[in-house]
Amino acid sequence: MPLPVLGAGGWGTALAVNAARRRAPESAPVRLWARRPEFAAQLAASRVNAAYLPGVTLPDSVEVVADLGAAVAGADFALVVVPSVGVPELLAELVGLGLPRSLGVVLCAKGLAPDGGQLTALARGMGFARVAVLSGPNHAEEIGRGLPGATVVASQDDALARAVQRALMTPALRVYTSADETGVELGGVLKNVMALAAGLSDGLSLGDNAKAALITRGLREMGRYLVALGAQEDTVYGLSGLGDLVATATSRHSRNRAAGEAIARGETVAQGGKVVEGLRTAGLLDAWALAHGHDLPIVRAVARVAAGEWTPQAGIASLMGRDAKAEE
Known part of the structure; x- marks a missing residue:
């Protein structure tokens, strides 16, 4: 056919x-x-x-x-x-x-x-x-x-x-x-926001440690969201979760990572006809988290920075200043 x-x-x-x-x-x-x-x-x-x-x-x-x-x-x-x-x-x-x-x-x-x-x-x-x-x-x-x-x-x-x-x-x-239709679909959605966060880290020259921490904690955040929507937890460790996150947060081809880097440098995000999905998604996910009482701190920081409500430095401070807790 x-x-x-x-x-x-x-x-x-x-x-x-x-x-x-x-x-x-x-x-x-x-x-x-x-x-x-x-x-x-x-x-x-x-x-x-x-x-x-x-x-x-x-x-x-x-x-x-x-x-x-x-x-x-x-x-x-x-x-x-x-x-x-x-x-x-x-x-x-x-x-x-x-x-x-x-x-x-x-x-x-x-x-x-x-x-x-x-x-x-x-x-x-x-x-x-x-x-x-x-x-x-x-x-x-x-x-x-x-x-x-x-x-x-x-x-x-x-x-x-x-x-x-x-x-x-x-x-x-x-x-x-x-x-796991839900898990595969939403993994691809969330990784764009995490790639924006990685780009912000690159644009601020925060180093490899910070970027590795963002990717790791971002994966955990993705997993919590997927489970809350009825997805299988293991899906986040597959191609549509971890695999896509690694590629999008590190690649020179990634529009979302590049957009985060541009925002951190105070530059206009030039999409040139190519859509940066994470910019829109971050705000929608942040609104969902607030409405349903879920804690998505990286999503919140990216959404506020992308909307111009916070500076990139304020976004980083919001993550680094969170209460001490056990790793989960």
């Missing part, structure tokens, strides 16, 4: 390229959907996404389309690879095509719905019966070039998870399955 990849940013392009590597030339195509017709036409002609993934050529088996109906025609499932703020609109467009019960949706954004809830819950509320989430330490710049990596697809629908696994697993990308 054809494989629609809905979203022609860096990650969408990398996933399309990876999936095409697995398919024989005569097999059904990978369809890379771009919302803007002029961008789709340029990408189809040049075969290089210079704006979002320069240096990576689209294989011939990747079709670039601007018509959403044509993109999903005949498909079993589609990869939804737009920023979290754009997911509700795209899902609504799919509903308008009359496909919510027949088309599986695989959510690839690492963010929350507008109300702070899970995107998987949003999708089911809109009538999609088959929902999955894809997450892990996956920088588009490396997956697109065919460097070794691993990711995890989680779903309450094991058949859908395995179908996604078959479609995306290549000699360069190992794809694992999981039944």
Whole structure:
């Protein structure tokens, strides 16, 4: 069957390229959907996404389309690879095509719905019966070039998870399955906030000890949040938790880490069309923690600094000045 990849940013392009590597030339195509017709036409002609993934050529088996109906025609499932703020609109467009019960949706954004809830819950509320989430330490710049990596697809629908696994697993990308949909989805959400914290530490030149402590305590904070939302605690130590946290908090490719570093230096965060998910997520998670009486100190510090309410130095002071306690 054809494989629609809905979203022609860096990650969408990398996933399309990876999936095409697995398919024989005569097999059904990978369809890379771009919302803007002029961008789709340029990408189809040049075969290089210079704006979002320069240096990576689209294989011939990747079709670039601007018509959403044509993109999903005949498909079993589609990869939804737009920023979290754009997911509700795209899902609504799919509903308008009359496909919510027949088309599986695989959510690839690492963010929350507008109300702070899970995107998987949003999708089911809109009538999609088959929902999955894809997450892990996956920088588009490396997956697109065919460097070794691993990711995890989680779903309450094991058949859908395995179908996604078959479609995306290549000699360069190992794809694992999981039944802990909540844990895999929210691990990818929280690690962006922790990567912002790591970037703030880098921007303030606080050293390796401070960054290691942030990553370690950030992982514990992630675990508490996941368990509170009904996830399995062990999931935080997998690819979508620890794996993604390590990659995003340390890599030069990480938008969230770079944004934290820019904020610490008093610079404007230039997104350049590339969304820094953690900036929005931090505020939503902080509001959730306050409303439900949960202690997420790193989330709180990042949210207040990102909102301009605290200086980066005040954020660090809020963490270092906490009451003495046993490690947990």
